[in-house]
Amino acid sequence: MPERLAQLIPPYFIARSAALIGTGLVVLACVYLELFSNSQAGTLTQVVAALYPILFFGVYLYLTLVFPLRELKHFPHQAQHPLLILLSILNYSCVVFLVYRGSSIVDNLHVLAFLLALPAAGTSGLRLWQAVTIISSANVIAAVLLLPKLNSLFLLQILSSQVLVYLLFSTMIGEFRQKTIANINLAQFNSMQQLLQTQVEQQTREAIARDLHDELGHLSTVISHNLSQYCYTHHNTDPLLQNAMSLTRKMSEQIRSLSHTWQVPVFDIKAALMGLANNIPRPSIEVDLDGFDGTCSAASGEILLRCCQEIITNSMRHSNASKLQILIMKSPTRFSVSIEDNGTGKTGLTPGKGLDGIRARVLQLGGHVDLVLDADGFRAQLMVPAV
16 A cells, blocks of 8 residues: 555655645644633533544545545546545534634634634545535634624634635645646657657668668679579689688578568557556556567557557546456457456447547458447457558
8 A cells, every 4th residue: 555655646745735734733733722721621622622633634644645546546537525524524513613612711712713724624625516515604603603702804814714725735636636637648648659669660670671681682692693603604612612602691691580680570569558557547457468478560559559548548538447458469460459347337339539530540451340338338349450
């Protein structure tokens, strides 16, 4: 779990949360010093005062550790947080109670009222309407109880401080969501950059290999032929000429071998897909290969990567899947690709531009595409000719 937290939760997110927790503790310490500066606090007040720091830390720990993991698990959709709703309601209930009970025993009620600003942080992880409902309800109750002792302008300032705390945490959470999206886009960009680099490298290697084979290979063959013809015509058995013919034949074979080696596939489709999968929080992606080690030509790699990438994107946006499995099998003439997820709740497939693009790419090469969406999830079977 610590390793997973380190991978998924940015360090700045934890650092900022810790800084805000420290600020909250300072406010809490000032309030408690004022509240317990005399011995008039009743037993119930002491119990609630002892309970509130636990709730306070509970909310902040939830926002720092649990909230990011739940958001990543449900990405790209916004997760529901029923526990956070409960904690926020309990936080506000304790604070309103402490402020109300303390209003009759403390001299400086203004210090005590600032305690109302702390629970607003927890609502930043909720839907907007949920946060507005909780904050508004708590402040209406506090206003009814405290208006005889505090003027409306000060209560408005307290409400403003709650909005500020809410906006601070909301901004941090928004940055976290944007960073998650940026990581996914960066992974897709890196995969395509790797593909383009491989295409350029392979085109260069193939051009050099053709020149080696066509030019140097031809010249070495001509030289070898002329030497053989000369020795045969003149009945020459000079060891130097015989050695020259042998070396020329070896040079010709090495040129042919080198030109063939330089045309060996250089794109690693598994590495490209794993690089993409490692930066996608949901669904969890498994990549398996059968019949080859993942290397293929840049042309085959492009069609395989683009098809898999589009299906992954489609699953992220439109499926409730938690797992997606990719199996790529290779035969001498074609690739067989099987992709399936465990999405639920939808049946019947209406292909959009992305899936239509996959079909068009594969059919253009003479392949076959079969797409199915039922209660068990989405399945794609692709037969792609090796190019």
